[in-house]
Amino acid sequence: MTVATLQASPGETSAPTGAAPAVLSIADFSLWFQSKEVLRDISLAIPRGQFVAIIGPSGSGKSTLLNAIAGFIGPSSRDVTMGGSIMVGDGAPNAHALRCGVVFQEYALFPWRTARRNVEFSLEALDVPAPERARRSLQCLQQVGLGAAADLYPHQLSGGMKQRVAIARALAYDPSVLLMDEPLGALDALTREKLMSLIEKVWKETQTTVVYITHNVSEAVFLADRVLVLKANPGEVVLDLAIDLPRPRGALAADTIELERRLRAAIPDAEQDEGELR
Ligand SMILES: Nc1ncnc2c1ncn2[C@@H]1O[C@H](COP(=O)(O)OP(=O)(O)OP(=O)(O)O)[C@@H](O)[C@H]1O
Numbered sequence: 607m608t609v610a611t612l613q614a615s616p617g618e619t620s621a622p623t624g625a626a627p628a629v630l631s632i633a634d635f636s637l638w639f640q641s642k643e644v645l646r647d648i649s650l651a652i653p654r655g656q657f658v659a660i661i662g663p664s665g666s667g668k669s670t671l672l673n674a675i676a677g678f679i680g681p682s683s684r685d686v687t688m689g690g691s692i693m694v695g696d697g698a699p700n701a702h703a704l705r706c707g708v709v710f711q712e713y714a715l716f717p718w719r720t721a722r723r724n725v726e727f728s729l730e731a732l733d734v735p736a737p738e739r740a741r742r743s744l745q746c747l748q749q750v751g752l753g754a755a756a757d758l759y760p761h762q763l764s765g766g767m768k769q770r771v772a773i774a775r776a777l778a779y780d781p782s783v784l785l786m787d788e789p790l791g792a793l794d795a796l797t798r799e800k801l802m803s804l805i806e807k808v809w810k811e812t813q814t815t816v817v818y819i820t821h822n823v824s825e826a827v828f829l830a831d832r833v834l835v836l837k838a839n840p841g842e843v844v845l846d847l848a849i850d851l852p853r854p855r856g857a858l859a860a861d862t863i864e865l866e867r868r869l870r871a872a873i874p875d876a877e878q879d880e881g882e883l884r
């Protein structure tokens with residue numbers, strides 16, 4: 607087993623050599639909210655199929671980066687100035703929203719729609735015909751183990767089930783990149799463990815590319831091929847660590863503990879920050 611450590615520096619592209627072509631390329635990306643510099647010179651190439659976790663103290667710009675990748679924040683957003691570039695897929699204009707599936711900590715489901723109709727929502731926006739929408743949404747719900755709950759409403763589902771619906775919805779149109787912002791943050795420890803395994807299973811089956819934000823170092827080491835550590839003020843990548851451990855990964859393996867230790871040590875000023883790192 608080899609564990610490669612890349613100390614990222616501004617402008618450096620840190621994809622492993624010989625890897626698949628990048629499905630997400632970020633070059634010298636910087637972002638200001640009014641006069642506050644939130645992200646500085648982020649450069650990153652993520653090959654197809656890679657699972658990348660991002661950790662860092664609260665306010666280090668993790669969600670801002672994810673929102674910029676998704677296209678929720680763009681050059682025309684109010685009070686925002688951007689430099690550099692973000693390219694998703696083949697980089698066709700306006701492609702972000704169509705190419706990124708997004709899962710947030712809050713499930714963001716429509717309460718008046720059943721699980722199946724929630725999953726269908728993203729396909730409606732793409733004008734997918736109704737029979738195909740129904741087939742695809744059921745398939746995605748089955749993938750997250752919710753085939754039998756397809757006709758239940760959100761209030762009839764547990765938190766873990768709601769998040770599984772949100773994952774199915776994000777997968778429904780086969781996005782180039784699946785973006786997840788603390789998707790397990792609102793769940794209890796047991797449900798979180800189950801969903802970690804489910805996310806790993808779905809990622810393997812779909813071979814999708816994932817960018818996964820978490821405060822939880824163990825979660826990052828369990829799931830990711832590669833973990834980026836951001837610092838705050840401004841947000842910059844201070845460590846880009848390959849997690850080259852066999853899967854499935856046991857939580858207590860010595861290698862896992864060592865990698866978690868290195869990542870915790872790399873998180874700057876974590877103890878002085880409001881955002882607790884577990
Ligand atoms: N719409 C906005 N307008 C102005 N400042 C913002 C806006 N959104 C975020 N910020 C600021 O940008 C910085 C980064 O915020 P962001 O939410 O990306 O951090 P984060 O790393 O996701 O934090 P957390 O771990 O708490 O979720 C913070 O200082 C925040 O106050």
Ligand SMILES: [Mg+2]
Pocket residue numbers: 668669670787
């Ligand atoms: Mg955030």
